[in-house]
Amino acid sequence: MEAAISQRHKTVGVKVGKIQVGGGAPVVVQSMTNTDTADVEGTVKQYLELAQAGSEIVRVTVNIPEAAAAVPEIKQRVLDAGCDTPLIGDFHYNGHVLLTKYPECAKALDKYRINPGNVGKGARRDEQFATICKVAVDNGKPVRIGVNGGSLNQELVMQKMQENTDRDLGLSSEDIINECMVLSALQSTELALSCGLRKDQIIISCKVSRPRDLISIYRELAQKTDQPLHLGLTEAGMGAKGLVWSASSMAILLGEGIGDTIRVSLTPRPGGDRRDEVYAACELLQALGLRSFAPSVTACPGCGRTTSSTFQELAESIQQYIRDKMPEWKTEYEGVEELKLAVMGCIVNGPGESRAANIGISLPGTGEEPSCPVYIDGEKFVTLKGTYDELSIAFQKLVDDYVSGKYPRRAPGSIRPAIRIPEPSPASPRLHVIS
Secondary structure (H helix, E strand, O other): OHHHHHOOOOOOOEEEOOEEEOOOOOOEEEEEOOOOOOOHHHHHHHHHHHHHHOOOEEEEEOOOHHHHHHHHHHHHHHHHOOOOOOEEEEEOOOHHHHHHHOHHHHHHOOEEEEOOOOOOOOHHHHHHHHHHHHHHHHHOOOEEEEEEHHHOOHHHHHHHHHHHHHOOOOOOHHHHHHHHHHHHHHHHHHHHHHOOOOHHHEEEEEEOOOHHHHHHHHHHHHHHOOOOEEEOOOOOEEHHHHHHHHHHHHHHHHHOOOOOEEOOOEEOOOOOOOOHHHHHHHHHHHHOOOOOOOOEEEEOOOOOOOOOOHHHHHHHHHHHHHHHHHHHHHHHEOOHHHOEEEEEOOOOOHHHHHHHOOEEEEOOOOOOOOOEEEEEOOEEEEEEOOOHHHHHHHHHHHHHHHHHHHOOEOOHHHOOOOOOOOOOOOOOOOOOOOO
16 A cells, blocks of 8 residues: 555645545545436435445536526535535536526535536637636636547547648557547646646546546656546446446556546446445545545355355345445544455355454355354354344344444544435425526
8 A cells, every 4th residue: 555655646736625636645536416406405315325425526517507506505405414525516518607607606616627628619619718717716616627538629639630641640540539638638727727727726637438548548647747637437337347447447547656536437227326436436446455435345256165145145235234334433433444344155265264354254155064153353253153134133243343342432523423314305396597
């Protein structure tokens, strides 16, 4: 862990609300709601869920007047729920209009995300970009200059394509797009600085959908700027594909010390849990030894020896139990994020892995005695027997007892109340704006 931190690319520190991005601060996890922002109640609920899951910055879409008008109410309700996680506004096409027409929105947001590829065309591009920067200057807010491969400035692309042909440079279209991504980010940063923003108010991102392009682009960015960098593979996809593609690119960059804040942009299944992208980002940083967010659960993959599904069910239930308890634990106990658990399915690796964890249980495999030795800090503590429900309750109690007995309680003045997620009301009226 020390080596990874010491090798990090040095960047300027940017304050986003209460959170510092870059400047040697820990890599920050962020996420984005997928609700209709004009639906205040629905957006607040998801916002709080994401924050409680571990998202340290939450972004919302601000695309229409109703969304802009809803932002101050969202911010106030989030604060009333005991959550001070920074609120970011995501602007495309009409950010210059919404931020000037709705000054309370501009004031409530902790950062503005600008996409230089769709802020305007021709001479209007710089003018409208400058308008957003002026609002940021007047309100003392940082911005993220977020270049996207799918909405790159086409005038810049055509210019570079023509230059490639005229000078016979032999560059592939992929090379040219990557070059334009970096150029767009750097040129937009210079424009933002000329508009009065300070270096400590600018974060950069260049998001593409292919891992190798992301790696190439960010390596070049890291050589050419000391602005903090936001990592994320845009349109990563669903399930295993989205997880693997995101991890394969971001882990390489983070391992090289590149990246100050990350988002794992997973496509949720219909009715899926938006928090999955937060859990994935936290697990990625924890796997690399860069952060600790929650106790880790080691579980074997199963084989012909583990014909019972009990160990799988127990591993899943204890993982969920930890997620449910962490909002409470992290406000009460110092260091609980470092807890390591193991749920193993047979005698081959069971006792060894269980001893290596703070608390580990080894369940019986095929033909083994129907008993479950439990090890605490390397020593056998007890042997459990019974049904799955009985094992689950007993193991959860052991975890509870260990946490309360092992980790020191936080000082009374340092304990922050847990985020209060409101129950949905029978009707969630949409906020209407008359303009």
